[in-house]
Amino acid sequence: MKALLSSLGLFIRQIYSDSMLLLIQAAPILAGLVFKYAVPFAAEYFGIVHYLEPYYLLFDVMYAMLMPYMLCFASALIILSEIDDAISAYLFVTPLGKKGYIISRLIFPAGIGFLCNLLFIPLFSLTDLSGIQILVLSFLAACNALITALFTVSFAGNRVEGMGLAKISTIILLGAFVPFFIRGYTAYVFYIFPSYWLAQYLLSKSFWNVLWCIITIIVWIRILYSMFNRKIEK
Numbered sequence: 001m002k003a004l005l006s007s008l009g010l011f012i013r014q015i016y017s018d019s020m021l022l023l024i025q026a027a028p029i030l031a032g033l034v035f036k037y038a039v040p041f042a043a044e045y046f047g048i049v050h051y052l053e054p055y056y057l058l059f060d061v062m063y064a065m066l067m068p069y070m071l072c073f074a075s076a077l078i079i080l081s082e083i084d085d086a087i088s089a090y091l092f093v094t095p096l097g098k099k100g101y102i103i104s105r106l107i108f109p110a111g112i113g114f115l116c117n118l119l120f121i122p123l124f125s126l127t128d129l130s131g132i133q134i135l136v137l138s139f140l141a142a143c144n145a146l147i148t149a150l151f152t153v154s155f156a157g158n159r160v161e162g163m164g165l166a167k168i169s170t171i172i173l174l175g176a177f178v179p180f181f182i183r184g185y186t187a188y189v190f191y192i193f194p195s196y197w198l199a200q201y202l203l204s205k206s207f208w209n210v211l212w213c214i215i216t217i218i219v220w221i222r223i224l225y226s227m228f229n230r231k232i233e234k
Helices: 002-017 019-024 027-045 049-084 087-092 097-124 131-155 159-181 184-192 194-204 207-232
Strands: none
Touching: 002 019, 002 049, 002 097, 019 049, 027 049, 027 097, 049 087, 049 097, 049 131, 049 159, 049 194, 087 097, 097 131, 131 159, 131 194, 131 207, 159 184, 159 194, 184 194, 184 207, 194 207
């Protein structure tokens, strides 16, 4: 546990020493203020409340994705930097070990994002989400963010490529838009995205969608973790 906490402390110090990574951690707070106050104000001002209000739930879903995504984005870039500098290989032979390294660099950031969502979603939500919905939304959003981090690290050759791939990885999160805008057979294409089932759960309130979301999360993580594991063992 001491090694884990020490590694987590190193992770936090790396974020604070990088002005870009530190700045993007403020993005969820700013986005929350915009979603909570600017969006309803603009809807009232332009007289489009009737058209925009049905999509307030989508704003909540995207906000929930944002907090853990930013933390996992920072984690992915730090992992890539540590691989380039051979720091990760050094940490593997310390008491931390490879398992501890993965926990401190991937699980902890996603977990912190989950806890932050439990705090901030009730503050910035545009809809009346229940406690269970907030809990499920926060957990599944954190899992989606973990997938984006694994995707970025698995395919990027270095930190610069990682920044580009991190943006591409947001496609995984865009499945949340589909249930709000697409109906019929076309939606089948997006069944592979966990974010699709997350949005479906909030719309339908059926826990079958949570089950499908968890299944797709497990498939994505198993595939990407296998690729990530091969990369860090080189």
